[in-house]
Structure formats: C-alpha cells, structure tokens
Amino acid sequence: xxxxxxxxxxxxxxxxxxxxxxxxxxxxxxxxxxxxxxxxxxxxxxxxxxxxxxxxxxxxxxxxxxxxxxxxxxxxxxxxxxxxxxxxxxxxxxxxxxxxxxxxxxxxxxxxxxxxxxxxxxxxxxxxxxxxxxxxxxxxxxxxxxxxxxxxxxxxxxxxxxxxxxxxxxxxxxxxxxxxxxxxxxxxxxxxxxxxxxxxxxxxxxxxxxxxxxxxxxxxxxxxxxxxxxxxxxxxxxxxxxxxxxxxxxxxxxxxxxxxxxxxxxxxxxxxxxxxxxxxxxxxxxxxxxxxxxxxxxxxxxxxxxxxxxxxxxxxxxxxxxxxxxxxxxxxxxxxxxxxxxxxxxxxxxxxxxxxxxxxxxxxxxxxxxxxxxxxxxxxxxxxxxxxxxxxxxxxxxxxxxxxxxxxxxxxxxxxxxxxxxxxxxxxxxxxxxxxxxxxxxxxxxxxxxxxxxxxxxxxxxxxxxxxxxxxxxxxxxxxxxxxxxxxxxxxxxxxxxxxxxxxxxxxxxxxxxxxxxxxxxxxxxxxxxxxxxxxxxxxxxxxxxxxxxxxxxxxxxxxxxxxxxxxxxxxxxxxxxxxxxxxxxxxxxxxxxxxxxxxxxxxxxxxxxxxxxxxxxxxxxxxxxxxxxxxxxxxxxxxxxxxxxxxxxxxxxxxxxxxxxxxxxxxxxxxxxxxxxxxxxxxxx
Numbered sequence: 001x002x003x004x005x006x007x008x009x010x011x012x013x014x015x016x017x018x019x020x021x022x023x024x025x026x027x028x029x030x031x032x033x034x035x036x037x038x039x040x041x042x043x044x045x046x047x048x049x050x051x052x053x054x055x056x057x058x059x060x061x062x063x064x065x066x067x068x069x070x071x072x073x074x075x076x077x078x079x080x081x082x083x084x085x086x087x088x089x090x091x092x093x094x095x096x097x098x099x100x101x102x103x104x105x106x107x108x109x110x111x112x113x114x115x116x117x118x119x120x121x122x123x124x125x126x127x128x129x130x131x132x133x134x135x136x137x138x139x140x141x142x143x144x145x146x147x148x149x150x151x152x153x154x155x156x157x158x159x160x161x162x163x164x165x166x167x168x169x170x171x172x173x174x175x176x177x178x179x180x181x182x183x184x185x186x187x188x189x190x191x192x193x194x195x196x197x198x199x200x201x202x203x204x205x206x207x208x209x210x211x212x213x214x215x216x217x218x219x220x221x222x223x224x225x226x227x228x229x230x231x232x233x234x235x236x237x238x239x240x241x242x243x244x245x246x247x248x249x250x251x252x253x254x255x256x257x258x259x260x261x262x263x264x265x266x267x268x269x270x271x272x273x274x275x276x277x278x279x280x281x282x283x284x285x286x287x288x289x290x291x292x293x294x295x296x297x298x299x300x301x302x303x304x305x306x307x308x309x310x311x312x313x314x315x316x317x318x319x320x321x322x323x324x325x326x327x328x329x330x331x332x333x334x335x336x337x338x339x340x341x342x343x344x345x346x347x348x349x350x351x352x353x354x355x356x357x358x359x360x361x362x363x364x365x366x367x368x369x370x371x372x373x374x375x376x377x378x379x380x381x382x383x384x385x386x387x388x389x390x391x392x393x394x395x396x397x398x399x400x401x402x403x404x405x406x407x408x409x410x411x412x413x414x415x416x417x418x419x420x421x422x423x424x425x426x427x428x429x430x431x432x433x434x435x436x437x438x439x440x441x442x443x444x445x446x447x448x449x450x451x452x453x454x455x456x457x458x459x460x461x462x463x464x465x466x467x468x469x470x471x472x473x474x475x476x477x478x479x480x481x482x483x484x485x486x487x488x489x490x491x492x493x494x495x496x497x498x499x500x501x502x503x504x505x506x507x508x509x510x511x512x513x514x515x516x517x518x519x520x521x522x523x524x525x526x527x528x529x530x531x532x533x534x535x536x537x538x539x540x541x542x543x544x545x546x547x548x549x550x551x552x553x554x555x556x557x558x559x560x561x562x563x564x565x566x567x568x569x570x571x572x573x574x575x576x577x578x579x580x581x582x583x584x585x586x587x588x589x590x591x592x593x594x595x596x597x598x599x600x601x602x603x604x605x606x607x608x609x610x611x612x613x614x615x616x617x618x619x620x621x622x623x624x625x626x627x628x629x630x631x632x633x634x635x636x637x638x639x640x641x642x643x644x645x646x647x648x649x650x651x652x653x654x655x656x657x658x659x660x661x662x663x664x665x666x667x668x669x670x671x672x673x674x675x676x677x678x679x680x681x682x683x684x685x686x
Contacts, residue, residue, distance in 0.1 A: 004111040005030050009044050010118035016087040019048045023056035025113040027146040030058045031138055034115060034127045037061035042286045044117040048084050060489050091182055098170055112156050118185055119192035132157060133177030135185050257519045258526040284320040291318045292440050297375035304378045314427035315377040322370035329361045376441060396462040399508030402635035402642025404461050406562055407507055410555025411468040418475060426457040443467045446474060466500050466511050469551055473499030476547045490522040495544050502548035566633050570649050573629035578660030581653045583626055586611045
C-alpha cells in the first residue's frame with residue numbers, strides 16, 4: 001500500500017531530522033510499529049539512519065532496522081529512496097511541509113502521514129502525529145479508530161479536517177492550530193531540557209561513546225525449508241483428532257489470555273525488588289538496553305557484593321556514564337585566552353590566588369565510564385527474582401521427569417531433519433562465546449545467519465524443551481515457503497508459543513501460566529488475534545496444531561525406539577532368571593533410599609545390606625553386567641534418578657521374582673520333609 005509517511009525526531013538540542021518512507025504509512029501499519037517497538041531516542045534514530053537502506057517500509061523493530069543496514073554493504077543492494085533531511089528547528093520543518101504552491105491549491109508536501117518523536121507534557125519522549133490543525137500524541141485508541149473506520153480525516157495530512165477536501169491548502173483555522181501545536185511542543189522541549197540537561201550539554205561525548213559500543217550484527221537469511229517427507233497421511237483422521245485441540249485453545253487458554261491481568265501482589269513484589277536497584281537516567285537506560293536488551297535489575301559489582309552475591313566468572317559488564325564532580329577554575333594560556341583547568345593541576349601561585357579569592361572556582365560535573373551487571377549475571381538464585389521478572393528461569397512441573405531427556409532428544413531430531421544445529425551458549429567456552437551472540441536475558445533465539453538455534457546455558461531442562469518447541473514452531477510455520485511468513489510479529493510469536501504449549505502439555509509439562517503471560521503480552525490480551533476474521537483465526541490455530549503434531553510424532557518415534565532398547569535390555573538381564581529380577585527390584589529400592597536420604601531417609605544401610613545379600617551368590621563379572629544394564633534403563637536428573645522401564649515390564653520383573661520365592665518355598669518344604677523323615681527314622685531305630 002503506497003501510503004507515504006515522514007518520521008521525524010525533535011532532538012534534545014531543538015533540531016529536527018526526518019526520514020521518508022513510501023509504503024504502508026498509515027496508523028495501522030507504521031503508527032502501530034512506532035508505538036510498539038520504537039520507545040527510545042536510540043530506537044527512533046535507527047529509523048532516521050535508514051537512508052537508502054530502507055525498502056520503503058518502517059522495519060518491525062530497531063533490531064530489524066540495524067540488520068537491514070548491516071546487510072546493505074554485503075549484499076551491494078541499494079534502493080533509491082531519499083535519505084534523511086535536517087532542519088534547524090520544528091517551525092522550519094513544519095513550514096517546509098505546509099507551504100502551498102504558487103496557485104494556492106495544493107500543499108508542498110504530498111506525504112499523507114507525519115510522525116514526530118518528541119517530549120510530552122511530562123518530559124518523556126513519545127510519538128505524535130503532525131496534523132493539519134496541530135500536533136497530537138499518537139495513542140492506541142487513535143490507531144484502533146483507523147482500523148475500524150478507515151483513514152481518519154483529522155490525521156491524514158492531505159485531507160482537510162475543516163472542508164473535507166483532499167490536498168486543500170491550509171485554512172486560517174488549521175494554520176492557527178499548527179502554530180499552537182508548535183508552541184506547545186517547544187515549551188515541552190524546554191521542560192525536557194531542564195530535566196535532562198546532560199542530553200544537550202554532553203551530546204558530543206554521548207556520540208563518541210555510542211560509536212564505541214559495538215552493535216549486534218546478525219545478517220538475516222531465510223530459514224531453510226524443511227525436507228519434505230512423503231508418507232501416507234490420513235488427513236480426515238488428523239482433522240478429527242485436532243479439532244478438539246483447536247477448540248480447547250479457542251475456548252480455554254485463549255479465553256484466559258483475553259482476561260489476563262497481573263496480580264496486584266505480584267506487581268508490588270516486583271516494585272519492591274526493583275527498589276533495591278538504582279534508577280538510571282534515560283541516557284544510561286538507553287546504553288543498558290543497547291548492550292543487554294531486557295536488563296531489569298542492574299547494579300555495580302560492589303552493589304551485588306553488598307547484597308551477598310558475586311558476579312559470575314566470564315560475564316561481560318554493561319558500560320554506563322558515571323557522574324563525578326570536580327572543582328575547576330579558569331586560567332589564562334600564553335596567548336591570553338581563558339581555559340578551564342582542574343584544581344588539582346593548579347600551580348602554587350594559582351592555589352594562593354584561589355585561597356585569597358582572586359581566582360573564582362566552580363563545581364562541574366564530568367562523566368566517566370563505569371561498569372554494571374544485570375542480576376542474571378550474578379550468583380543471585382532465580383528463586384530470589386519476583387515472578388514478574390522478565391524471562392525468569394524456572395522449573396516447570398512435569399509428570400514424568402525420567403522422560404525429559406528423551407523429549408529434548410526428540411526435538412533435536414526435528415532440528416536435525418531441518419539441518420538446524422542446536423547450540424547451548426556458555427560464556428566459559430571461548431569458541432562459542434566468539435561465534436554466537438549472548439542470549440543474555442532471553443532463553444534462546446534462532447540465528448537466521450547460521451540457521452542455528454541457540455539456547456541459554458542457564459536454562460533449566462524443562463525450559464530447554466519449551467524453548468526448543470517454540471523455536472521449531474517458528475521454523476515450521478514462518479519459513480520463507482509458508483504463507484504465514486508475513487504475519488505481524490505478535491501473531492508469529494503467539495503461534496510459536498502455542499505450538500510449544502501443545503507439545504509440552506502432551507508430555508505433562510505445565511507451561512500454561514508462562515504461555516498465558518507470553519501470549520497476553522504479545523497480543524495485547526488477545527486483542528490483536530480477536531480482531532482477525534473468524535476463518536483466519538481458525539486457520540492460524542489449525543496450523544499450530546499441525547506444527548505441534550509434527551514435533552510430537554518425531555518425539556514419539558524417539559521414545560518408542562528408546563523404549564525398545566530398554567525392553568531388550570530388561571529381557572536380557574532382568575527377566576532371564578528370578579535372581580536377576582530380585583536384584584533389579586532391590587537395586588531400585590536402594591536407589592530410592594539414596595535419593596530420600598538427602599532429606600529424611602533412614603533405611604539406607606538396611607537396603608544396601610539387603611542388596612549385598614542378593615549379590616552374595618553372584619560373581620563380580622555378573623554384578624558388573626547387571627550394574628551397566630541398570631544404568632542404561634535410568635534417567636539421571638538434578639532431582640535424582642527415574643526409571644525408564646515401563647510399568648508392564650516392571651510387573652513382569654515382579655512376577656519373575658515370585659518364581660524365586662516359590663522355588664525357595666519348595667526348597668524349604670523339601671528340607672523340612674527331609675528333616676522330619678530323618679527324625680522319624682531315628683525314632684524307629686531307637
């Protein structure tokens with residue numbers, strides 16, 4: 001849609017820069033992206049710097065903008081769009097776009113929408129629309145109105161809000177409204193300059209520091225198309241099987257998303273936690289966000305030490321500006337010019353004049369570079385984070401912990417089929433650290449440049465399963481060959497997270513609350529999904545079910561194959577004789593006692609003694625083979641060991657052990673009879 005827009009920034013020093021975009025300039029597209037993804041001056045700057053790099057659209061988010069610019073030189077692919085324009089102040093920019101041509105019938109500007117990033121009445125930067133009759137804050141309500149009613153006359157620059165004529169010259173009333181809007185905006189800028197003088201005074205040093213901060217570079221490539229597998233597939237049976245799944249999503253989970261609210265108690269808990277940390281200036285907040293997106297609880301090395309925690313080895317610090325005051329004075333150089341000098345550099349004569357009051361001193365604030373760290377970079381345990389902490393690591397409840405490693409193995413097999421390696425990031429591995437971007441607060445990401453999934457090394461085992469299912473959901477649903485590749489980002493994230501939820505639910509991993517939170521945040525409590533036509537909503541959810549089915553089918557094959565191996569091991573080693581069945585059951589009892597003994601176990605010695613009694617008639621070689629076979633049937637986790645042997649096989653082992661008991665009873669009976677016979681003979685002889 002060739003709806004043109006100008007995106008402008010009112011700089012802290014009063015100047016204005018503007019960038020032109022010739023596609024999808026309306027509120028529902030460009031306006032929505034601006035308020036969703038471009039929240040800081042640095043974010044907005046990425047739009048201005050696009051120049052010839054842009055393809056006519058405002059990118060989905062600042063990272064996409066930087067990727068587009070990074071790819072430009074390597075691809076040698078320039079698109080002939082006008083680069084940014086600069087104006088000395090806001091009135092100059094407004095005057096440039098509002099001049100009428102000589103015949104007085106048309107405006108100078110043929111751009112329909114004008115967006116301005118400027119301070120509001122509270123001294124906070126936000127997006128505004130420049131209308132024919134003023135400058136107004138850009139809000140979600142205005143965007144929603146456009147979605148419902150089409151183009152709004154009081155937003156579209158080319159349609160007069162007074163006469164309703166297209167491309168009409170500005171009326172006197174509109175000119176008056178614009179002047180009042182400019183005056184109000186300049187007053188708000190002055191207020192901002194008082195609140196944030198460092199952004200004006202230290203513009204030079206800010207630019208120098210920002211240039212030194214390395215921007216993340218991840219050239220984007222299309223996801224490799226999954227290899228097609230020809231197999232017999234009963235579509236009708238599949239539809240029947242997944243109809244209920246889709247209905248459950250629509251009527252259950254998504255209903256909870258729609259009604260989602262944050263608990264007031266949890267909000268207070270988060271605020272109490274954040275109050276322990278320093279509230280950084282907007283400029284430092286911008287620097288922190290650039291270096292570690294999502295950082296929330298940031299403090300110095302000394303701050304965390306005072307709280308009883310250490311910074312993890314190998315962690316990369318976040319650079320910020322640290323204010324420091326110094327006493328200065330003016331001295332004359334050899335040419336008679338005044339120059340600012342620090343008190344510590346004063347000569348003996350200058351110190352005497354300062355003391356006598358002949359030279360005046362001043363207090364001046366300078367900025368040095370300091371280092372801070374985010375809470376996840378320290379030894380602070382995750383249990384100490386509030387529940388609303390962004391991407392808080394957690395152990396999800398799981399019905400069958402012994403199956404956990406098989407689930408990850410099943411998901412990795414899907415990734416292998418798609419030629420998509422899975423890497424776990426750790427700062428301690430120099431090779432991985434140099435090759436891959438640090439996930440930081442994210443639990444994982446898909447690297448399009450290398451077609452790899454990167455997992456956060458701090459993830460719990462259950463988180464790894466959920467994250468892998470999420471990223472593989474993206475890979476199946478949103479690769480370059482799928483019709484849903486051009487969906488808005490929030491709907492893509494919803495589909496991927498629901499894929500993960502269905503997969504985890506199938507295997508008894510409870511990620512429901514995390515899914516509701518994630519989907520609610522991305523879709524404005526389901527609003528962006530509910531706005532779609534019913535047929536489209538049904539299709540999106542059906543495709544989610546299909547993606548989850550692919551992951552489940554692959555995992556089931558891995559589980560089935562592993563179960564076959566375990567069954568063979570059990571038959572060969574623990575069902576061959578009743579004695580070996582008895583050994584297995586006693587070994588299980590002892591292992592459970594070892595686990596319980598960490599808390600309240602009391603029978604460890606007796607269970608170990610019982611195991612040794614079972615082994616008393618076995619050779620060392622025989623015991624070794626049984627030990628190896630037992631280990632191969634177990635799953636070892638941080639919480640202990642879990643048997644992978646099916647309940648059916650356990651019952652067979654118990655039945656086989658009963659043969660030993662029956663044999664023992666017969667032996668005891670024969671022995672008793674033999675003794676009685678012997679006694680009877682003695683009596684007869686006597």
